[in-house]
Amino acid sequence: AQSVTQPDIHITVSEGASLELRCNYSYGATPYLFWYVQSPGQGLQLLLKYFSGDTLVQGIKGFEAEFKRSQSSFNLRKPSVHWSDAAEYFCAVGSAGRRALTFGSGTRLQVQP
Amino acid sequence: DTAVSQTPKYLVTQMGNDKSIKCEQNLGHDTMYWYKQDSKKFLKIMFSYNNKELIINETVPNRFSPKSPDKAHLNLHINSLELGDSAVYFCASSQDLTAAGNTIYFGEGSWLTVV
Numbered sequence: 001a002q003s004v005t006q007p008d009i010h011i012t013v014s015e016g017a018s019l020e021l022r023c024n025y026s027y028g029a030t031p032y033l034f035w036y037v038q039s040p041g042q043g044l045q046l047l048l049k050y051f052s053g054d055t056l057v058q059g060i061k062g063f064e065a066e067f068k069r070s071q072s073s074f075n076l077r078k079p080s081v082h083w084s085d086a087a088e089y090f091c092a093v094g095s096a097g098r099r100a101l102t103f104g105s106g107t108r109l110q111v112q113p
Numbered sequence: 114d115t116a117v118s119q120t121p122k123y124l125v126t127q128m129g130n131d132k133s134i135k136c137e138q139n140l141g142h143d144t145m146y147w148y149k150q151d152s153k154k155f156l157k158i159m160f161s162y163n164n165k166e167l168i169i170n171e172t173v174p175n176r177f178s179p180k181s182p183d184k185a186h187l188n189l190h191i192n193s194l195e196l197g198d199s200a201v202y203f204c205a206s207s208q209d210l211t212a213a214g215n216t217i218y219f220g221e222g223s224w225l226t227v228v
Contacts, residue, residue, distance in 0.1 A: 036219075043117075043203060043221040044156075088154060100146060100158040100169055101217055108154075 002027040004093050006104035013081050014112045021076040021107050023065075023091030032094040033074040034101065035065055039087045047089075050074060061085070086111045116140050117220040119204045125226045126194060134189045134223045136204030143209045144168070145187035146217065147179060150201040159202075162187050163209070191225075199227045 003026045013019055025031055032051050036044040048059025055067040065076045074091060088108050092101040119136040126132050138145060146169075147159040161169040165181045176192045191198060201222045207215040 034216075044219040046216055046218075049216060090156065100161055102158075103156040106154045106156075 002031065002093050002095055002102050004091050004102055004104035006089075006091055006107050008107045009105070010108045010110070012110040012112060015083050016080050019076075019078045019081045019085070019109070021089050021091075021109070023074045023076065023104060024072050025074065025091075025093045026072065027093060027095060029095065033065075033067060034092040034094070035059065035063070035074075035076050036090045036092060036103075037061075037087045038090065038106075044090065047076070081109075081111055083111045083113065085109060117204055117206055117218050119202075119220040119223050121223060122221065123224045123226075125228060128194055128196060128227055130194050131190070131192045132194060132225070133191070134202055134204075134225070136187050136189070136220060138185055138204075138206040138218070140206055140218060142206040142218075143184055144207045144215075145181065145184070146205040146207075147187065147189050148203040148205060148219075150203060150222070152200070156203070160187075160189075194227045196227050199225055201225070 005024045007022050034049045035047040038044050047063050048057050050057050050067045058064050063078050067074050088106045090106045091104040094101045117138045144163045146161045148156050150156045159173050160179045162181045164184050178190045181187045201224050203222050204220040205217045207217045
């Protein structure tokens with residue numbers, strides 16, 4: 001069975017600082033990986049996704065993520081965080097055999113001025 | 114234009130009541146889903162439909178009954194509501210069944226509180 005772990009429940013960074021949110025997955029074959037963001041009181045918005053090819057993927061709002069098969073990771077990064085990035089971030093994994101995404105438990109990002 | 118819209122956004126109701134949440138997508142997608150987000154923000158698939166056919170039915174109490182009158186709509190009916198049903202329910206859609214290869218688009222959520 002596939003699973004996703006986001007080790008950090010809550011992260012606080014200063015505005016302008018760099019950010020890295022961790023995501024580890026468990027799946028036997030090549031996974032399909034996603035990062036979604038949920039602002040307070042809102043639905044989920046797709047930031048980026050990885051299916052194949054270049055392991056460094058670019059997303060919206062200046063985010064990027066790198067797929068590392070050897071570490072079973074798909075960490076999300078941003079070089080300079082803005083106050084509007086404060087939200088809940090979810091990593092998710094999909095596979096050809098399973099017809100729905102499996103989500104991690106989320107990481108809440110707070111941004112200090 | 115909202116791609117995936119669900120109503121109501123907020124719902125407060127008493128235990129034992131029956132309620133429905135409606136969902137519509139205007140993306141022309143074949144597949145629709147209901148996800149439940151609990152108080153710890155954990156998101157879990159409940160149901161998925163493809164062209165009005167039930168595909169996924171996770172271990173959800175049979176008090177929850179999805180209904181898909183057409184492929185653009187997937188409504189969620191909940192009978193005999195319990196306190197533990199309090200959660201945020203997200204409707205979503207994707208192009209087709211291959212969740213691995215398609216982006217899932219989410220609605221804004223319906224906040225259900227059972228008192």
